[in-house]
Amino acid sequence: MSLFHIIPDRHDVVQDHNAPKDKNSFRHKLYVVIFQNNTRAGRLFNVGLFLFIFASIILLILESVESISIAYDKVFDIIDYVFLIVFSIEYLLRLYCVRDAKKYALSFYGIIDFLAIVPSYMEFFLPNWHMLMAFRCFRLLRIFRIFRMVRLLDESRYMMLALLRNFNKILVFLFFIVLLTLFLGVLLYVIESPYNPGFSSIPQSVYWAIVTITTVGYGDVAPMTIGGKMIASFIMILGYAIIAVPTGMLSAAVVTKYRDMDNASRTCPHCHNKNNASDALYCKICGTPLSDNMKQK
Structure with missing residues (x-):
């Protein structure tokens, strides 16, 4: 299915x-x-x-x-x-x-x-x-x-289709974030484990990296060394960029979807001209009423 x-x-x-x-x-x-x-x-x-x-x-x-x-x-x-x-x-x-x-x-x-x-x-x-x-x-x-x-369901459907259209891009991006989180967790484990009992294992360190990079920040584990704090600061700043990237992808896809729909409604049924303005009522080439104007009549 x-x-x-x-x-x-x-x-x-x-x-x-x-x-x-x-x-x-x-x-x-x-x-x-x-x-x-x-x-x-x-x-x-x-x-x-x-x-x-x-x-x-x-x-x-x-x-x-x-x-x-x-x-x-x-x-x-x-x-x-x-x-x-x-x-x-x-x-x-x-x-x-x-x-x-x-x-x-x-x-x-x-x-x-x-x-x-x-x-x-x-x-x-x-x-x-x-x-x-x-x-x-x-x-x-x-x-x-x-x-x-029902029109609201159509709106959600357009958003879902936009998400599916960018699914591969988002999947690659998330895979990269997983690898980055694993690397940063191991790096913090190497730096902090001799001095900080909170980083007692690599899974615990990776957990901390995930919590930090997603800007959740529970605070149950925190770095103590200068090197660990510097890396933590980098991860915190990186977290904002990570949140913005998939949001931007989805927003651009939704805008593109609505633009395609608007362009389709502004295509002349007579000469098939697609370069009409978004608020045009008649085709600028042949003067044929566009779809929205015809519906109003």
């Missing part, structure tokens, strides 16, 4: 292409209620689902507080089972009412829905997995569809 199938797009949000063919069937009516929000029943269903998701997340947060968890342990268990049953039935109904269950299960929201209920079942085998139910918060992404903010 291609990575592009995981990026939410307009088809994943609307999903009319996956509706049952028979519009008079129970499956189609159920599909409209669950997946569409242009009806009163559909909107009520989705709003109610959001309230359930919010309630389950709040419950999970309260369970992490030891005093509250001990006082209401049995109540939390009962509510957890209720949420498990509700979300499991809801997921099965989604698979039932769509035209292609496999296609939905492998779609962006299908994967999110599945991963949201898995921790509840894994809790019977691994109790620590219980807290991973916080993954349900990602189901709230559907709020963009319900309140007709």
